[in-house]
Amino acid sequence: MYVVIVYDVNVSRVNKVKKFLRQHLNWVQNSVFEGEITKAEFERIKDGLLNIIDENEDSIIIYKLKSKPSREIYGIEKNPIDDII
Template sequence: MYIVIVYDVSVERVNRVKKFLRQHLHWVQNSVFEGEVTMAEFERIKAGLRELINEDEDSVVIYKLRSQPFREVIGMEKNPMEDIM
């Protein structure tokens, strides 16, 4: 499955969340990651995020898609997908 994760976490947790997500997904821009994952990877990502964030203060939104979506960027691409291929 293809997922997109968007997060808004307290400044003291931002770097830990970003570092964790970079191990699993492609960084798109500030607080946005995306990529193809297996169901097991998806569950590991969710469990890891639950350990890193404070659910009373932070927010993580996960979009699950069946396949990689069509992407169109207007303006500067912060981290082109070709960089990881």
């Protein structure tokens, strides 16, 4: 599956979330990661995030898509993963 993950996490935990997600996905913008993963990886990512965040304060949304979505980027492309893949 292809996931897009957006997070809104307290500043005290934001670097931990970023560091963790960087091990599994591509950073595309401030507080946004995406990438193709397996179901097993999805479970690992989910468990890892739940270990880091405070569920009473932070918020994470994982969009689960069948394949890499069409997207348009305006302004600067902070991390042009399309060039890397």
